[in-house]
Amino acid sequence: MQIDITPLADLGVATLPPDIVWLRADGTPVAPGEYGVRGDFAVASTQAQGGAGGLVARMPLASAVHLLLWTDAAPPPELLRRFGLRDARGWPGDGFDVDTANGEQALGSYFWVYRRAELSVQIGLELQAEAKRALSPLLRQGAVARIVAVCTIDEVHDRAALDVGLYARDGTTLYAKRFDPLWDLVRGGL
Structure with missing residues (x-):
């Protein structure tokens, strides 16, 4: 057959x-x-x-955001060493089915690496950059024209908030959501 x-x-x-x-x-x-x-x-x-x-x-865009941000990606070895981690995690399919010649990349984020990090302005900047990196397939695929990620650190209460905005070419907001990267909204609200 x-x-x-x-x-x-x-x-x-x-x-x-x-x-x-x-x-x-x-x-x-x-x-x-x-x-x-x-x-x-x-x-x-x-x-x-x-x-x-x-x-x-x-709600394909909201689902894509959640999958891209909250799927554990295998980080570069230097990031693991920096936080004293050994388990690289990551989705197993990224180890054998990523066609980089056609612009594919491993999906997911490195947020899980930062869960034990001491919150600081520098960590906030890294979380912002990581959100943009993890969401970048949406730019490459033309689903959005611009990604904005702003991480606000509250060192007094040991909390971080990540605001994510996705925008069309004309500036229309396609998606906007605040996440507590440590990780309240992962519990269920799209």
Whole structure:
């Protein structure tokens, strides 16, 4: 038996990254404005949800931001050494399926490396730069024209807040969200 796999994009079929559907502890979906404890994907039942039989994809940009920022990427060895870490983490697929000749890069961020860092202005600047680096595939793919990341450090309360803004060519805000990189919003609110 022969199976042919045809990339849908080659046929002009629009594909969207799936939404993260946030669930309560009992497994039921959260209501708008609530936080979930677990993220999952859901099967679409209508075209409006992203195509029947596929995955729900109504908020592809928000889902892409979460996947890019909160997936642990394998950092460069010098960053591991700086924080005394040995486990490089990272998604296993990035070790064998990254086509750098076609502009692909390993996905995810190095935020996890900074979780034990002592907060300072310098760490805030590094978190800003890391957010922009992790979100850069959205620029290369033309999904956004500009990425703004601003990290505010509150050394008194030992907290950091990361504001992320994604903008279209005409300056329209496509996405804006504040994250607590240590890591409140990861609990569920897109």
